[in-house]
Amino acid sequence: MGDSGEGLIDADERIQELADEREAARRERRTPQAPVDPVKKAQVTSLTLGLSELRRQLEATEHPVRQKQLKAAMADVEKRLAKLG
Numbered sequence: 001m002g003d004s005g006e007g008l009i010d011a012d013e014r015i016q017e018l019a020d021e022r023e024a025a026r027r028e029r030r031t032p033q034a035p036v037d038p039v040k041k042a043q044v045t046s047l048t049l050g051l052s053e054l055r056r057q058l059e060a061t062e063h064p065v066r067q068k069q070l071k072a073a074m075a076d077v078e079k080r081l082a083k084l085g
Helices: 002-030 038-060 064-084
Strands: none
Touching (some): 038 064
16 A cells, blocks of 8 residues: 555656756756857867877887877877867
8 A cells, every 4th residue: 555655756756857857958948058160079079089099009109219209299189179279
């Protein structure tokens, strides 16, 4: 017999959760958001992926000249990322 009361409590909690989610969605729609520049976003993504690949290569290489080249390339990519900010 106690199970039927628990079902009502669970249903009430679920209704409250849905109401909270709807209210949060309303607030999010009201808040003005800056438009996202797709070109800039693509550039940042590309540079970030490139930087992670350079880091991977740096960890894998033991040759000092190659390490120097990779570090220089990483610095250049980080500088470009900073400009896109």
